[in-house]
Amino acid sequence: MAVGTHGESFMETDPPASHPARRGGRDAGGDAGGRDAGRGGAGGGLDGLAHVANKIRDAVESVIEGKPSAVRLALTVLLAEGHLLIEDVPGVGKTMLAKALARSVDCSVRRVQFTPDLLPSDITGVSAYNQERREFEFKPGPVFANIVVGDEINRASPKTQSALLECMEERQVTVDGTTYALEPPFMVISTQNPVEMEGTYPLPEAQRDRFTARISMGYPDPAAELEMLETHGETSPLDRLTPVAHAADVRDLIEVVRAQHVAPAVRQYAIDLVSATRRHPDLRLGASPRATLHLVRAARAYAALDDRDYVVPDDVQDLAVPVLAHRLLPTAEAQVQRRLPEQVVADLVKRLPVPSPGR
Numbered sequence: 051m052a053v054g055t056h057g058e059s060f061m062e063t064d065p066p067a068s069h070p071a072r073r074g075g076r077d078a079g080g081d082a083g084g085r086d087a088g089r090g091g092a093g094g095g096l097d098g099l100a101h102v103a104n105k106i107r108d109a110v111e112s113v114i115e116g117k118p119s120a121v122r123l124a125l126t127v128l129l130a131e132g133h134l135l136i137e138d139v140p141g142v143g144k145t146m147l148a149k150a151l152a153r154s155v156d157c158s159v160r161r162v163q164f165t166p167d168l169l170p171s172d173i174t175g176v177s178a179y180n181q182e183r184r185e186f187e188f189k190p191g192p193v194f195a196n197i198v199v200g201d202e203i204n205r206a207s208p209k210t211q212s213a214l215l216e217c218m219e220e221r222q223v224t225v226d227g228t229t230y231a232l233e234p235p236f237m238v239i240s241t242q243n244p245v246e247m248e249g250t251y252p253l254p255e256a257q258r259d260r261f262t263a264r265i266s267m268g269y270p271d272p273a274a275e276l277e278m279l280e281t282h283g284e285t286s287p288l289d290r291l292t293p294v295a296h297a298a299d300v301r302d303l304i305e306v307v308r309a310q311h312v313a314p315a316v317r318q319y320a321i322d323l324v325s326a327t328r329r330h331p332d333l334r335l336g337a338s339p340r341a342t343l344h345l346v347r348a349a350r351a352y353a354a355l356d357d358r359d360y361v362v363p364d365d366v367q368d369l370a371v372p373v374l375a376h377r378l379l380p381t382a383e384a385q386v387q388r389r390l391p392e393q394v395v396a397d398l399v400k401r402l403p404v405p406s407p408g409r
């Protein structure tokens with residue numbers, strides 16, 4: 051992390067009476083029994099959130115070895131009502147992470163393996179004529195689920211990719227003039243392999259922009275890989291994974307995250323970071339206002355997972371690369387000199403003045 055900036059003064063003013071922290075957050079249900087009241091306990095403000103979120107995190111980490119920050123980011127995106135792009139070389143657990151997250155929440159999950167012959171209606175659904183009832187009826191496609199795992203999205207044709215990406219942005223599907231809403235929580239987790247490009251259709255920038263964050267898994271360290279050999283021996287731990295939270299719990303968590311406090315100085319800091327990408331000489335495309343929204347939303351969720359009801363600049367800094375880098379395009383010169391958008395964002399995080407508590 052570039053600069054340590056934690057400070058209670060980012061709370062600035064007292065949270066409003068409707069704020070979950072007030073409604074019975076930190077101090078409410080102080081004992082474990084109290085926290086477990088109701089469905090999953092998420093109704094208990096921030097305390098409930100930490101409890102449920104930790105259960106989901108533990109469940110996913112029982113399957114994915116040695117990748118706590120990837121798991122935390124995936125959970126952050128779920129709670130920030132966003133979509134996640136997992137981009138990495140083959141065999142590093144991309145699909146496994148998506149499946150583990152989907153399986154640890156008791157909600158509807160659909161998986162789509164993208165191929166070049168997949169049609170937009172294979173994603174959204176079709177209106178088919180029912181002979182008996184003599185009318186058209188809508189057969190919903192796999193996008194009508196709480197968590198949609200889209201494997202190898204860059205193998206689908208641009209038309210099919212854009213059908214999915216429209217649903218992601220609008221959270222609704224229009225087929226034959228009728229609009230159907232997608233139920234929250236709605237999260238798309240897409241995977242793609244950035245190395246093997248043959249026969250693929252790279253996602254255009256406008257479509258990458260719809261993903262709240264992009265993560266890469268990276269290789270596990272030797273100890274984690276050894277652990278994987280032990281736990282993934284005969285059966286996959288994914289088969290033993292049972293849901294630890296309900297969809298309604300996740301909806302409660304999302305409500306708590308929405309009410310997280312972001313001080314004006316922290317908002318300004320997020321804007322400063324994003325606008326610096328628009329002026330940067332190594333970039334020919336900077337980050338969009340949608341990126342600013344996603345950055346602040348994700349920071350709210352990230353802070354909540356850290357058991358804080360306010361966002362600090364460190365949250366924004368930690369999320370800057372995963373939230374911004376995949377939306378940026380380097381200039382030809384920067385590309386030749388291997389000055390990648392990830393490094394540009396990391397440099398900006400180091401260079402830009404960080405708001406001090408109380409500014």
Ligand SMILES: Nc1ncnc2c1ncn2[C@@H]1O[C@H](COP(=O)(O)OP(=O)(O)OP(=O)(O)O)[C@@H](O)[C@H]1O
Pocket residue numbers: 113114115116117138139140141142143144145146147241243270274278282
């Ligand atoms: N960090 C890890 N922890 C546990 N298992 C792992 C890890 N990395 C890889 N694996 C294991 O490796 C195997 C391959 O993982 P997975 O299918 O998720 O890879 P992938 O990244 O989706 O690959 P591809 O790009 O080929 O689809 C799985 O059995 C998975 O359990």
Ligand SMILES: [Mg+2]
Pocket residue numbers: 144145146201241
């Ligand atoms: Mg895969």
